[in-house]
Amino acid sequence: MKFDLDPLLRPHIANLQPYTSARDEYTGKEGVFLDANENPYGSITDQDYNRYPDPYQLELKAEIAKIKDVKPSHIFLGNGSDEAIDLLFRAFCNPGIDNVILLPPTYGMYEVSANINDVETRKVPLTEDFQLQPDKILAAVDAHTKIIFVCSPNNPSGNKVKRNDIIRLLQEFNGLVVVDEAYIDFSDEPSFTTELGKYGNLLVMQTFSKAWGLASLRLGMAFASKKMIKILNRIKPPYNISGLTQETVLAAIQNQDKVAKMTQDILAEKDFLQGELEKLDYIQKIHPTHANFLLVKIPNASHVYDDLIEEKIIVRNRSKVQLCEDCLRISVGTRSENEAFIQALKKIYTESFNL
Numbered sequence: 219m220k221f222d223l224d225p226l227l228r229p230h231i232a233n234l235q236p237y238t239s240a241r242d243e244y245t246g247k248e249g250v251f252l253d254a255n256e257n258p259y260g261s262i263t264d265q266d267y268n269r270y271p272d273p274y275q276l277e278l279k280a281e282i283a284k285i286k287d288v289k290p291s292h293i294f295l296g297n298g299s300d301e302a303i304d305l306l307f308r309a310f311c312n313p314g315i316d317n318v319i320l321l322p323p324t325y326g327m328y329e330v331s332a333n334i335n336d337v338e339t340r341k342v343p344l345t346e347d348f349q350l351q352p353d354k355i356l357a358a359v360d361a362h363t364k365i366i367f368v369c370s371p372n373n374p375s376g377n378k379v380k381r382n383d384i385i386r387l388l389q390e391f392n393g394l395v396v397v398d399e400a401y402i403d404f405s406d407e408p409s410f411t412t413e414l415g416k417y418g419n420l421l422v423m424q425t426f427s428k429a430w431g432l433a434s435l436r437l438g439m440a441f442a443s444k445k446m447i448k449i450l451n452r453i454k455p456p457y458n459i460s461g462l463t464q465e466t467v468l469a470a471i472q473n474q475d476k477v478a479k480m481t482q483d484i485l486a487e488k489d490f491l492q493g494e495l496e497k498l499d500y501i502q503k504i505h506p507t508h509a510n511f512l513l514v515k516i517p518n519a520s521h522v523y524d525d526l527i528e529e530k531i532i533v534r535n536r537s538k539v540q541l542c543e544d545c546l547r548i549s550v551g552t553r554s555e556n557e558a559f560i561q562a563l564k565k566i567y568t569e570s571f572n573l
């Protein structure tokens with residue numbers, strides 16, 4: 219099946235005249251720049267930030283291209299992955315008309331972004347072991363279904379989704395399949411970026427927020443066909459990635475060994491945390507994860523969550539979420555943080571529940 223993106227696009231986006239800055243016309247670095255109403259003297263800070271940054275982040279994309287083995291023209295950078303999610307709705311989903319398919323329990327931003335954009339969400343739950351139900355997903359598709367959001371490894375369950383199920387959606391769904399790989403660095407699963415050449419309807423998302431430890435900088439990546447990247451670039455705010463972020467991540471990429479080291483440390487700490495939890499016989503289930511968190515089923519989860527906050531230990535309460543009943547999601551911390559959590563948990567069960 220040859221995939222054609224054009225019919226999916228909202229008509230007014232196809233005809234949109236995007237913002238052009240004077241720097242689109244002159245891309246040299248040398249010159250007398252009197253085009254952008256910048257401050258010619260510099261900045262009030264020690265380092266200068268007075269010039270607008272590269273709107274297409276070409277230097278940074280060249281480096282990302284090398285580490286991800288994807289050509290720069292197939293890379294979009296957003297102010298967090300959340301920006302890419304929002305732009306997809308704005309490019310493809312007509313409010314009040316189109317719909318997207320979500321696979322709960324999953325990352326909450328897909329639904330929030332859909333709601334902000336007044337786009338219907340159709341929910342096809344995962345199975346008990348958090349895998350896709352491809353037949354049901356495909357049955358939920360109609361002529362107005364534009365996007366299916368798949369998250370692998372999934373948040374909050376942490377498991378990887380079966381590759382063949384995603385391939386089947388790519389083959390049989392005539393719309394966009396987003397594969398959110400925010401946690402791919404913690405998994406042994408190869409990225410879906412290797413499938414970009416085969417499937418024009420695939421968009422893979424990754425982020426610098428987790429394994430790279432750069433959540434505060436807000437840098438998300440989307441990998442897709444050239445045509446798709448062009449669309450996202452046309453509708454994004456022109457300077458969506460700050461100069462400071464571009465510089466900092468460019469430097470961070472030269473330090474990539476540290477990512478592998480931190481990732482290994484986090485995975486080792488996950489094993490420690492899991493081992494400690496397994497010793498507590500009131501823990502009902504520790505879901506196996508391929509991410510930097512654990513999903514744990516425990517008695518009286520909401521109560522325990524509140525008590526943990528009293529101890530200034532903050533975890534994520536997922537106990538009201540479909541298929542995650544009585545579950546808390548615990549991000550892996552440092553050894554001392556993990557110990558503090560375990561200690562507080564034991565105290566709560568002893569004091570409140572006599573366990």
Ligand SMILES: *Cc1c(COP(=O)(O)O)cnc(C)c1O
Binds near residue numbers: 424
């Ligand atoms: C954390 C996370 C992200 C990252 O979002 P950013 O906006 O890049 O920080 C994306 N998707 C999922 C599923 C996540 O859990």
